[in-house]
Amino acid sequence: MDRREFLKRAVALGAAGALGLFLGDRSAPGRLWAESQAPNTIRKIPDIIAIKGGRQSSRLDRALQEVGGIGAFVRKGQTVVIKPNIGWSQEPDIAATTNPELVKRLVEQCIQAGAKKVWVFDHSCDNGPASYKTSLIESYAKDGGATVVPGDNSSSYQEVVIPGAVTLKKTHVHELVLEADVFINVPVLKDHSGAGMTCAMKNLMGIVWDRGAFHAQGLDQCIADCCLFRRPALNIVDAGKIMLTGGPRGHSGSQYDEQQMLILSTDIIAIDAVSARTLGKTPNDFGYIAKGEERGLGTSDVKKLDIRRLTV
Amino acid sequence: MSRSRSRGPCTARIIRIGAAAIVLVASGFGFLAAGDAADLVSRTVASWQLFPSAERTIASGLAGFGATGFVACVAALSVLALSALCGRWYCAALCPLGTLQDLASLFRGEKRAYRKPHNLVRALAFIIAICIIALGSSSLASWIDPWSLFGRFFTYDLRSLVRLANREDLPGLNAGSIVAASVAMAAILLASFLSGRWFCGNLCPAGGALGVLNRFAPLRVRLESSACVSCGKCASVCRATCIDAATKSLDSSRCVNCLACVDSCPTGALHYGSSRQVQGVVKPQAGMSRGQFIAVFGGGIAAISLAALPGRAFAAKAIGSETLGRDGLKPVIPPGARSIERFLDVCAACGLCVDRCPSKVLQPSLGQLGGRGFLVPRLDHSISYCQFDCTACLDACPSGALEKLSLAKKRLTKIGDARLISDRCVVFKNRTKCGACAEHCPTGAVRMIVGETGLPEPVFTSAICIGCGACHHACPVRPDRAISVSGIAVHTVADIPSPDLFDAAPKPALKAGPPGAPTGADAFPF
Numbered sequence: 001m002d003r004r005e006f007l008k009r010a011v012a013l014g015a016a017g018a019l020g021l022f023l024g025d026r027s028a029p030g031r032l033w034a035e036s037q038a039p040n041t042i043r044k045i046p047d048i049i050a051i052k053g054g055r056q057s058s059r060l061d062r063a064l065q066e067v068g069g070i071g072a073f074v075r076k077g078q079t080v081v082i083k084p085n086i087g088w089s090q091e092p093d094i095a096a097t098t099n100p101e102l103v104k105r106l107v108e109q110c111i112q113a114g115a116k117k118v119w120v121f122d123h124s125c126d127n128g129p130a131s132y133k134t135s136l137i138e139s140y141a142k143d144g145g146a147t148v149v150p151g152d153n154s155s156s157y158q159e160v161v162i163p164g165a166v167t168l169k170k171t172h173v174h175e176l177v178l179e180a181d182v183f184i185n186v187p188v189l190k191d192h193s194g195a196g197m198t199c200a201m202k203n204l205m206g207i208v209w210d211r212g213a214f215h216a217q218g219l220d221q222c223i224a225d226c227c228l229f230r231r232p233a234l235n236i237v238d239a240g241k242i243m244l245t246g247g248p249r250g251h252s253g254s255q256y257d258e259q260q261m262l263i264l265s266t267d268i269i270a271i272d273a274v275s276a277r278t279l280g281k282t283p284n285d286f287g288y289i290a291k292g293e294e295r296g297l298g299t300s301d302v303k304k305l306d307i308r309r310l311t312v
Numbered sequence: 313m314s315r316s317r318s319r320g321p322c323t324a325r326i327i328r329i330g331a332a333a334i335v336l337v338a339s340g341f342g343f344l345a346a347g348d349a350a351d352l353v354s355r356t357v358a359s360w361q362l363f364p365s366a367e368r369t370i371a372s373g374l375a376g377f378g379a380t381g382f383v384a385c386v387a388a389l390s391v392l393a394l395s396a397l398c399g400r401w402y403c404a405a406l407c408p409l410g411t412l413q414d415l416a417s418l419f420r421g422e423k424r425a426y427r428k429p430h431n432l433v434r435a436l437a438f439i440i441a442i443c444i445i446a447l448g449s450s451s452l453a454s455w456i457d458p459w460s461l462f463g464r465f466f467t468y469d470l471r472s473l474v475r476l477a478n479r480e481d482l483p484g485l486n487a488g489s490i491v492a493a494s495v496a497m498a499a500i501l502l503a504s505f506l507s508g509r510w511f512c513g514n515l516c517p518a519g520g521a522l523g524v525l526n527r528f529a530p531l532r533v534r535l536e537s538s539a540c541v542s543c544g545k546c547a548s549v550c551r552a553t554c555i556d557a558a559t560k561s562l563d564s565s566r567c568v569n570c571l572a573c574v575d576s577c578p579t580g581a582l583h584y585g586s587s588r589q590v591q592g593v594v595k596p597q598a599g600m601s602r603g604q605f606i607a608v609f610g611g612g613i614a615a616i617s618l619a620a621l622p623g624r625a626f627a628a629k630a631i632g633s634e635t636l637g638r639d640g641l642k643p644v645i646p647p648g649a650r651s652i653e654r655f656l657d658v659c660a661a662c663g664l665c666v667d668r669c670p671s672k673v674l675q676p677s678l679g680q681l682g683g684r685g686f687l688v689p690r691l692d693h694s695i696s697y698c699q700f701d702c703t704a705c706l707d708a709c710p711s712g713a714l715e716k717l718s719l720a721k722k723r724l725t726k727i728g729d730a731r732l733i734s735d736r737c738v739v740f741k742n743r744t745k746c747g748a749c750a751e752h753c754p755t756g757a758v759r760m761i762v763g764e765t766g767l768p769e770p771v772f773t774s775a776i777c778i779g780c781g782a783c784h785h786a787c788p789v790r791p792d793r794a795i796s797v798s799g800i801a802v803h804t805v806a807d808i809p810s811p812d813l814f815d816a817a818p819k820p821a822l823k824a825g826p827p828g829a830p831t832g833a834d835a836f837p838f
Contacts, residue, residue, distance in 0.1 A: 195747070245814040
């Protein structure tokens with residue numbers, strides 16, 4: 001997508017989004033994306049699929065089996081952008097970043113489903129190349145067949161209007177999020193000193209250039225606003241080794257919970273709600289979950305969710 | 313024994329040109345490319361440069377002469393020994409600025425003629441440079457060091473252009489370093505276009521030292537005057553402008569061993585090697601006599617050494633010292649520098665550390681470190697922060713200004729201290745969550761603990777803060793940040809963070825779920 005085409009699309013999106021809001025349909029902006037690449041879901045999939053045991057790759061395979069394979073979301077010839085958490089220059093064992101084996105398996109699955117191109121990127125907090133390297137995500141994703149794209153260059157980010165946003169009405173988003181047919185969010189679940197927890201919603205902060213604006217203008221609202229821009233077709237949470245303290249970067253004294261779990265959902269609010277439970281907290285502990293639910297992004301009431309729990 | 317021009321370059325000259333090309337290409341790659349290979353290549357080329365390795369030898373000697381000092385000492389002594397035995401090969405092949413000058417003088421063609429050496433300029437340049445070093449500023453003295461001039465030009469000018477071409481961000485781009493580096497390079501290349509290796513023969517301190525050795529080297533370019541017909545072909549190709557065909561003499565102190573003359577000589581009077589025959593009369597050489605050299609340089613250096621100590625304080629006053637930055641912050645210098653005084657003493661400001669710094673937090677100082685520290689690197693936390701698991705600058709530094717430290721030691725080296733001003737913090741001011749400082753802090757010196765606001769509030773422990781600037785960089789408050797890092801004049805060692813540092817924070821239950829949720833190994837927490 002070139003810049004001109006992008007601008008047209010952004011303006012159209014903004015206008016349509018505003019119209020949607022005017023008409024009272026709060027979920028319209030999200031639907032726009034959904035319509036342009038509607039996942040061809042044949043069967044009804046549960047709100048949450050949680051897999052325990054096995055390895056990162058076997059958990060992913062099992063979870064995707066439950067939704068009828070990644071082909072339900074990625075069709076032949078489509079482009080895919082995968083957004084793991086590559087925020088820190090930390091080794092996989094620190095669990096500050098998404099597990100590289102999980103990313104690699106997801107890339108392989110997308111390619112097996114016929115994806116034309118699979119991109120992987122994150123706007124790291126630490127130095128980008130160092131984070132890509134130390135987390136092993138770069139090498140594993142490349143092994144899997146992905147194109148790993150830098151996220152530390154402002155010229156890759158384009159200004160967008162976020163329809164329905166309360167605070168973060170405009171921001172700069174990585175061009176791949178605008179360009180790819182399918183957007184997959186692959187966060188790692190862990191403690192977070194500022195936001196309390198980082199999981200699927202907070203992970204999307206890495207698609208924007210100016211993260212400082214989130215902190216300056218109100219973290220919870222901006223996280224929720226950012227999730228309105230483009231809903232991931234899939235959220236896959238790495239809850240294998242969960243950092244309970246000293247997050248998000250991880251410290252020598254950090255405590256962990258070896259859950260050996262993977263959670264998959266198309267509902268970003270629901271997946272963060274069950275992840276909050278996994279951290280020993282409740283969805284209400286996190287302002288951004290409530291604010292996202294208000295904007296129609298999903299359901300945080302765990303009791304109302306159709307959860308499929310499986311072990312491999 | 314006669315050699316005609318059609319026979320092409322001699323073997324020694326082919327080796328020289330090949331080596332020079334390799335060093336120039338390697339230097340260019342080392343400065344302009346990114347990644348491990350470029351790191352290694354730039355470090356390797358830099359470690360053989362005479363000015364920085366001599367500095368490193370002295371700096372390491374003063375610091376107890378560790379392994380890196382030994383390597384530098386070996387490099388410096390090897391270059392000196394090579395020159396003493398085989399002539400000025402360093403200038404002919406190992407110095408990338410020398411090769412750049414040769415490229416510039418190619419445009420001129422073979423139109424050169426003998427020039428007399430500017431002996432006063434040569435002596436003064438050498439003495440002034442040593443004076444400035446003795447007075448505590450290698451970075452100013454190194455305006456006549458070829459490696460530093462080359463490095464600055466590549467780091468501040470060419471690397472910026474490469475970044476521009478790659479559509480990369482150019483944080484910290486500033487006119488001061490760009491103009492200073494390019495003006496110096498333009499002047500040298502212009503001089504080279506006009507009169508060959510003028511810089512090398514008259515200004516360069518490495519060239520000066522090696523020139524002295526070259527005069528007495530057993531293997532060097534020699535002119536056998538008995539075979540010379542004064543045709544002047546050699547003088548027209550001599551980039552050092554050191555051959556006087558009229559008097560059949562060659563000034564070995566300025567000869568850069570390029571060997572072009574050897575190939576040009578129709579009678580074989582010029583050759584590289586040992587003396588072919590013992591001659592009864594030693595031909596007088598142009599340039600300074602041995603006695604003059606010893607008198608001028610020796611006397612000058614002795615005088616400086618005597619004058620240096622009281623002069624330092626005066627010089628520091630006269631050319632200005634460190635200045636406070638915005639918000640009263642002191643400049644922060646990289647780990648391994650040990651102290652601002654030592655850093656300014658030793659750093660030649662070649663820019664290699666700035667070039668290799670992956671986060672681009674290292675930027676040339678334009679006054680923050682005073683007049684003594686022009687272009688000496690410092691950390692600019694508005695651009696980025698020092699990466700916790702990185703030692704790129706320490707690994708790159710050829711002069712020893714940045715001591716080599718293990719990653720473990722570097723992680724405990726305190727180069728600055730954070731200052732938290734809660735009144736400015738968004739948590740207190742706006743009553744919104746933030747924690748950008750704590751999430752970036754690699755040691756836990758800043759961490760979030762739920763306080764009176766009911767929100768996680770930043771808490772700071774100075775003893776484990778290393779001054780990396782991560783919190784400063786991440787803090788969203790403008791114009792002056794709620795947490796900022798100020799440099800410390802003498803680096804210290806930070807405390808090791810306690811393993812229970814985060815236990816004070818409310819600890820989440822390890823396993824929890826809704827009432828009635830299953831428990832056990834396969835239990836789901838929701």
